[in-house]
Amino acid sequence: MGTLWFWIVAVMLAAYVILDGFDLGVGTVYLFVAKTEQERQKTLRAIGPVWDGNEVWLLAAGGTLFFAFPLLYASAFSGFYLPLMIVLWLLILRGISIELRSHSHDALWRTFFDGVFTFASALLAVFFGAALANVVRGVPLGPDNYFFLPLWTNWRTGAHPGILDWYTVTGGVLAVLALGMHGSLYLALKTEDELEQRAFSWARKMWPAVLVITLVSLPATALARPNSLENYRTHPIAFIFPLLVVLSLATIRVAIRRQRALSAFFGSCLYLASMLAGAAAGLFPAMLPSVGSDGQDLTIARSLASPHTLRIGLVWWTIGILLAIMYFGIVYWLFRGKVSQHAEGYGH
Amino acid sequence: MDALTLHRIHFAFTITYHYLFPQLTMGLALLIVVLKTLALRTGNAHYDLSARFWARIFAVNFLLGVVTGIPMEFQFGTNWSEFSRRSGGVIGMPLAMEGIFSFFLESAFLGLFLFGQKRLSPKAHWASAFLVFCGSWISGFFIIVANAWMQHPVAYHQLPNGVFEVSSFWPLMLNPWAWLEYAHNMSGAVITGAFVMSSVGALYVLQRREGEYGRTFLKIGVIAGVLSCVAQIFPTGDLHGKYLAKHQPAAIAGMEGLFHSEKGAPLVVMGQPDFEHQKIDNPLAVNKVLSFLIYGTTVAEVQGLDKTPRDQWPTTLPLLFYSYHIMAGLGTYFVALMGLAGLLLWRGKLYESRWILWLILMSFPLPYIANTAGWMCAEIGRQPWIVYGLIRTSAGYSTHIGAGTSLFTLLGFLGMYSVLSILFVVLVYHIIHEGPQTPPLEHSGQSLTAV
Numbered sequence: 001m002g003t004l005w006f007w008i009v010a011v012m013l014a015a016y017v018i019l020d021g022f023d024l025g026v027g028t029v030y031l032f033v034a035k036t037e038q039e040r041q042k043t044l045r046a047i048g049p050v051w052d053g054n055e056v057w058l059l060a061a062g063g064t065l066f067f068a069f070p071l072l073y074a075s076a077f078s079g080f081y082l083p084l085m086i087v088l089w090l091l092i093l094r095g096i097s098i099e100l101r102s103h104s105h106d107a108l109w110r111t112f113f114d115g116v117f118t119f120a121s122a123l124l125a126v127f128f129g130a131a132l133a134n135v136v137r138g139v140p141l142g143p144d145n146y147f148f149l150p151l152w153t154n155w156r157t158g159a160h161p162g163i164l165d166w167y168t169v170t171g172g173v174l175a176v177l178a179l180g181m182h183g184s185l186y187l188a189l190k191t192e193d194e195l196e197q198r199a200f201s202w203a204r205k206m207w208p209a210v211l212v213i214t215l216v217s218l219p220a221t222a223l224a225r226p227n228s229l230e231n232y233r234t235h236p237i238a239f240i241f242p243l244l245v246v247l248s249l250a251t252i253r254v255a256i257r258r259q260r261a262l263s264a265f266f267g268s269c270l271y272l273a274s275m276l277a278g279a280a281a282g283l284f285p286a287m288l289p290s291v292g293s294d295g296q297d298l299t300i301a302r303s304l305a306s307p308h309t310l311r312i313g314l315v316w317w318t319i320g321i322l323l324a325i326m327y328f329g330i331v332y333w334l335f336r337g338k339v340s341q342h343a344e345g346y347g348h
Numbered sequence: 349m350d351a352l353t354l355h356r357i358h359f360a361f362t363i364t365y366h367y368l369f370p371q372l373t374m375g376l377a378l379l380i381v382v383l384k385t386l387a388l389r390t391g392n393a394h395y396d397l398s399a400r401f402w403a404r405i406f407a408v409n410f411l412l413g414v415v416t417g418i419p420m421e422f423q424f425g426t427n428w429s430e431f432s433r434r435s436g437g438v439i440g441m442p443l444a445m446e447g448i449f450s451f452f453l454e455s456a457f458l459g460l461f462l463f464g465q466k467r468l469s470p471k472a473h474w475a476s477a478f479l480v481f482c483g484s485w486i487s488g489f490f491i492i493v494a495n496a497w498m499q500h501p502v503a504y505h506q507l508p509n510g511v512f513e514v515s516s517f518w519p520l521m522l523n524p525w526a527w528l529e530y531a532h533n534m535s536g537a538v539i540t541g542a543f544v545m546s547s548v549g550a551l552y553v554l555q556r557r558e559g560e561y562g563r564t565f566l567k568i569g570v571i572a573g574v575l576s577c578v579a580q581i582f583p584t585g586d587l588h589g590k591y592l593a594k595h596q597p598a599a600i601a602g603m604e605g606l607f608h609s610e611k612g613a614p615l616v617v618m619g620q621p622d623f624e625h626q627k628i629d630n631p632l633a634v635n636k637v638l639s640f641l642i643y644g645t646t647v648a649e650v651q652g653l654d655k656t657p658r659d660q661w662p663t664t665l666p667l668l669f670y671s672y673h674i675m676a677g678l679g680t681y682f683v684a685l686m687g688l689a690g691l692l693l694w695r696g697k698l699y700e701s702r703w704i705l706w707l708i709l710m711s712f713p714l715p716y717i718a719n720t721a722g723w724m725c726a727e728i729g730r731q732p733w734i735v736y737g738l739i740r741t742s743a744g745y746s747t748h749i750g751a752g753t754s755l756f757t758l759l760g761f762l763g764m765y766s767v768l769s770i771l772f773v774v775l776v777y778h779i780i781h782e783g784p785q786t787p788p789l790e791h792s793g794q795s796l797t798a799v
Contacts, residue, residue, distance in 0.1 A: 048459075048463060049459035049460070049464075050459065052458070052459065053452065053455035053456050053459060055418075055455075056447065056451040056452055056455050059418065059421055059447045059451055060444070060447035060448050060451065060452070062421055062422070063421065063440065063443045063444035063445075063446065063447040063448070064444045064448075066421075066425065066436050066440035066443060067436065067440030067443065067444040068440075068444075070432055070433055070434075070435075070436025070437055070440055070511070071436075073424075073425045073432055073433075073436060073440070074425055074429035074430070074432040074433035074436065075429065075433075076425070077422060077424075077425025077426045077429065077432075078425060078427070078429035078746040078748065078749055079748075081426050081427075081746070081749050081753060081757075082757075084422055084426055085422075085426070085757045085760065088418060088419045088422060089760060089764055091415065091418055092415040092764060095411060095414060096411065096412075096415060096768070096771065099407070099408075099411045100411075100771060100775065103775055103778065104778075142748075146746075146747075146748050147748070148749065305436065305437040305440070305513065306437055306507065306511075306513035308513060308514065308515070309437045309438075309513045309514045312441070312514060313444070316445060316448075316449075317444075320445065320448035320449050320452075321448060323449070323452070323453070324448060324452035324453075327452050327453060327456035327457070328452075328456065330456065330460075331459055331460060334460065334468075335463070
């Protein structure tokens with residue numbers, strides 16, 4: 001039961017990263033890819049009907065984590081207090097910048113919200129990457145299963161890390177590049193002409209950087225938390241994930257060269273999913289590893305809610321998620337294809 | 349200030365600010381469905397344009413509801429980790445269900461409703477409005493189930509390590525407290541929607557602009573207002589009060605300012621509670637009415653605060669007393685105002701009676717105050733418990749998050765929400781000023797709110 005809920009939460013988080021990932025990525029490259037007013041409107045229209053729904057995956061995953069792993073939720077959310085609050089403020093800024101920019105014709109008003117949109121999107125990507133790296137590296141859990149991390153200490157991993165150290169910053173940079181490429185590919189998929197070409201060209205430029213940092217991140221992880229390779233040693237089948245990472249990166253490269261936006265975008269989805277799966281496979285069965293000697297890892301078994309509660313949960317979760325997938329199917333199908341000049345919303 | 353107080357202010361401020369938006373969107377969602385239904389049945393385009401106008405106001409409120417709502421879900425973990433650790437197995441369930449059953453529905457169909465009028469048939473567009481309404485009301489339900497469990501815990505076991513688990517699903521969902529609270533809360537949301545709609549209508553009629561739009565908003569707003577204002581007091585408020593008296597006697601004694609148990613207890617309409625001397629200063633009281641309201645007879649004994657041990661009294665009693673009196677006083681005024689407006693509407697004199705249009709216009713902030721005060725009653729009345737009778741508030745917060753850290757983020761939210769407030773006022777003013785007859789999208793500067 002515990003393993004099942006571990007993967008349920010992991011899959012929901014992966015859905016969040018892939019879906020909200022592309023609109024965060026679009027935001028990250030927005031100022032550079034979309035140059036004219038018309039292009040900016042098209043770019044916003046490409047994500048307009050879906051960004052809010054994508055963000056719901058974060059809430060749904062958070063709620064499911066709260067319900068299935070209350071101890072982990074309590075420990076991680078309070079321990080990551082400062083970065084989470086910053087994430088909340090960035091989410092607020094990003095949400096209002098997408099929606100409010102078009103409420104006025106004033107050029108300064110629009111320039112201001114364009115800047116806020118890119119700033120908040122890029123920084124969110126950095127924070128999410130750093131957050132995941134924090135989990136992989138481990139946190140200094142106390143005997144009461146709680147911890148509190150300052151934003152930075154000495155920029156080293158070890159017994160007294162901060163939210164930001166060399167390893168988590170690497171994770172943040174990886175995330176902003178990978179999501180920037182992911183978003184560019186989505187934009188190439190949804191737009192035409194010059195905008196499409198510019199999106200392709202940004203994806204092409206970011207690809208080598210993504211490749212390098214991905215390759216760096218593997219030994220870096222082994223250095224930051226040596227026992228993260230334990231599961232790979234005992235279950236070599238897990239090497240399928242790094243293999244998929246490499247394969248998907250190659251797919252993206254080839255598809256970009258052939259200007260096949262759909263294949264490139266799906267390659268990018270696969271890349272993100274296998275990176276996350278690789279991280280999850282390295283952690284399992286820990287959900288939040290402990291560094292230092294005071295506390296124990298928060299494992300699935302230690303943080304799981306009671307079996308009875310989880311059995312009840314499985315029933316409504318299954319029904320609910322099938323409904324959610326159906327809604328997403330309807331929306332993405334209705335808004336399929338390229339964004340046209342006179343589409344509804346974010347008008348002129 | 350100590351950390352506990354700061355964590356409480358942190359949550360109180362962010363939730364109060366957040367709930368300014370959902371109370372309108374939940375109420376307005378219903379009224380938009382009414383407008384879309386009228387459009388579908390009469391084929392009259394002015395109802396469709398009215399729905400489009402209100403959808404624009406809805407969208408701005410919805411956006412602010414979303415961005416201020418995400419911090420709420422995070423704060424259970426960040427600021428109230430002990431409470432989350434112990435009760436997550438119970439209240440985590442309705443909160444997760446809210447995300448899965450309501451937010452997906454709401455966000456998907458709001459996108460369709462706002463962006464898809466041209467892609468959808470009129471019936472499908474009506475359906476998307478209806479599903480947005482369903483999503484927002486389901487969302488409210490699950491939040492209330494979580495809150496009702498904190499007010500009146502049912503269907504749980506306590507494990508040896510102090511953690512609570514759900515013992516059975518349906519009794520948790522069918523908690524009578526949840527249904528009473530839900531009915532009272534949703535009718536409160538409809539009151540906000542009705543007041544806002546009728547006051548915009550009153551504004552247009554007073555300004556002699558927008559023609560039949562102003563009259564339509566007034567008519568629908570006043571009819572919804574009459575129904576919801578009456579329902580707010582009877583049966584929902586009445587039943588809720590009686591249930592409260594039965595299960596949280598200290599809360600109702602604090603709300604009414606009843607220090608000593610009394611047969612034929614009076615209803616204090618106004619006064620200032622003096623807790624040092626345990627009496628009400630300058631009371632304006634009506635004899636025996638409180639006993640009658642709670643028990644249906646003027647001789648019944650009502651439990652005063654003296655029946656509750658001092659360490660279980662609500663911690664901020666004067667605020668509880670005033671919150672309740674503000675809520676009840678405003679609720680009474682709402683019935684009078686909407687009743688009068690309804691009568692004038694029925695007699696066909698409403699649109700010419702400028703004095704009452706002025707009253708309606710100036711009254712639009714009041715439902716926000718009343719809804720906020722009502723929630724303050726519920727939350728302060730439950731103190732000193734975070735889960736009534738099970739976990740004290742002082743045992744629920746994140747002890748390892750210091751007062752300085754909490755104040756830092758509280759100030760951050762104060763700053764952020766000040767900016768949001770300014771933007772909100774400017775945008776809504778702009779939409780109301782433009783009016784419902786703005787030309788179609790291609791020729792005008794619209795946003796997500798334009799369909």
